[in-house]
Amino acid sequence: MKIGLVGYPGAGKSTVFGALTGLAVEARGAGDKARLGVVKVPDARVDALAKLYSPKKKTYAEIAFTDLAGGHGEGVDRGVLNAMRPLDALCQVVRAFPDAAGEAPDALAEITGLATETILADLEIIESRMKKLAKDPAGKVELPLLERLKNTLESEQAIRELELSSEERKAIAGYTFLTQKPLLLVLNVGEGDVSKPPAEDVVAAARARGLGLVVLSGAVEMDIAQMAESEQADFLASLDLSEPAKNRFIRAAYELLDLISMLTAGPDECRAWPVPRGTPAPRAAGKIHSDIERGFIRAEVVAWQDLVELGSEASCRDAGKLRVEGKSYVIQDGDVVNFRFNV
Ligand SMILES: Nc1nc2c(ncn2[C@@H]2O[C@H](COP(=O)(O)OP(=O)(O)O)[C@@H](O)[C@H]2O)c(=O)[nH]1
Ligand SMILES: [Mg+2]
Known part of the structure; x- marks a missing residue:
């Protein structure tokens, strides 16, 4: 990233x-x-967890x-x-x-200036692509989407301002449009x-x-x-x-970048792991080690505030703040996670 x-x-x-x-x-x-x-x-x-564990x-x-x-x-x-x-x-x-x-x-002129330059650069790509696709029967599917992008840009809006489905996003990912970033x-x-x-x-x-x-x-x-x-x-x-x-x-x-932080905490290391928002627990575990993803059994999760407030995992467990989550759990920002896995 x-x-x-x-x-x-x-x-x-x-x-x-x-x-x-x-x-x-x-x-x-x-x-x-x-x-x-x-x-x-x-x-x-991370600092608060480090105070707790002196890692x-x-x-x-x-x-x-x-x-x-x-x-x-x-x-x-x-x-x-x-x-x-x-x-x-x-x-x-x-x-x-x-x-x-x-x-x-002239801050405003710089903001609108860069916006215009990037819009024109994207338009250029779209127009040359549309010309090619017009002659190609397979282009029929993609043309209406490009037409929509073109209209957006011509009305001086960035592609990122347009509501796109995940399929549409996938279809245009290869163009690396500047106004989509x-x-x-x-x-x-x-x-x-x-x-x-x-x-x-x-x-x-x-x-x-x-x-x-x-x-x-x-x-x-x-x-x-x-x-x-x-x-x-x-x-x-x-x-x-x-x-x-x-x-x-x-x-x-x-x-x-639409990243959130998964946290791990212990006497060896207190650490923030960047994971894309919406990442399921096993894939997030794979950031730590591919073995943990492969052998994933469950994730023990506690919100960082609860851990810092209650002072230990054991007291979180006693207070019912430690959750056991399975494969479909989506990691949340600030989750302190302990993975259980088969080797
Ligand atoms: N007064 C002032 N000058 C700055 C500031 N930031 C950058 N500069 C000066 O503006 C000039 C251009 O900065 P530079 O970082 O080289 O711009 P770049 O061309 O965008 O990389 C340099 O002489 C900087 O010292 C700021 O916050 N205040
Ligand atoms: Mg420079």
Whole structure:
């Protein structure tokens, strides 16, 4: 699962990437290679479980971000659009601070600009495909669906805004439409604006498109990332913040991938395991080890709050909070799970 930081040149993608990953920001224009960084998903549930078990190891879920190469010119070019194709989700970094030359930002223009470019790129694919299918008798099935997508795009809507059945989704998966990818907006504001509400037109644009919006300052987050932990706490307190904005952003990106966390807890390790929403217990067990999936007998499940509140699995069992679930159980976010299996 890979999330791309996309947007206009100078919007702050590389700065945000640096703050997320702790990697140094490369000189402007230096990076013609895309950079990839793995980021831990901050999770207070793992911390709470670790307090209970004092485990040897504490492991967070991880997601991969990429800082796309290219895009040194004006706006969003073809190279950037093509680089988006293989990604699972997109985070558009939007400039809302005056740039080094003092030029005022136009956040709304960047949001609508990228939307338009991706719509046009998808339309191009659909139109050439429709031309081919028109001559092909087998194309009869697919054409009406493509026609619907085309109408959606022509009315300036993204494909993700369209209600599609799972069969329809499957039918178009191979096209890797850009406007079908989940998208999160990251409003990169100036240092003085971190605790102000975002501009109303930007909020309205996000809402109209059904997109999430995270407000942060790449520069501030970069500073925080470079501080010692003790310094961080004081600095955050001075801004009246309980945690860096980057944590909120990472969690929102995790949700964007439609991932939830299954938890495991014990004296060896307390850990969050990313699983796609809707995953049945045996398949989730397979994330830990394929043997557990193969020999799956049952899952013993307790909600993390219950475990933390009652203090042990035994007291959860006594209180009737420990559930025994079978093969068809669908893992829920925050389930602490113990699998029983045959070897
Ligand atoms: N004042 C301010 N400058 C920023 C912020 N984020 C990025 N910048 C600056 O904006 C310029 C472009 O940022 P960069 O991350 O290279 O943008 P990219 O082209 O999208 O990768 C750099 O000079 C950054 O230092 C911010 O939050 N506040
Ligand atoms: Mg960059």
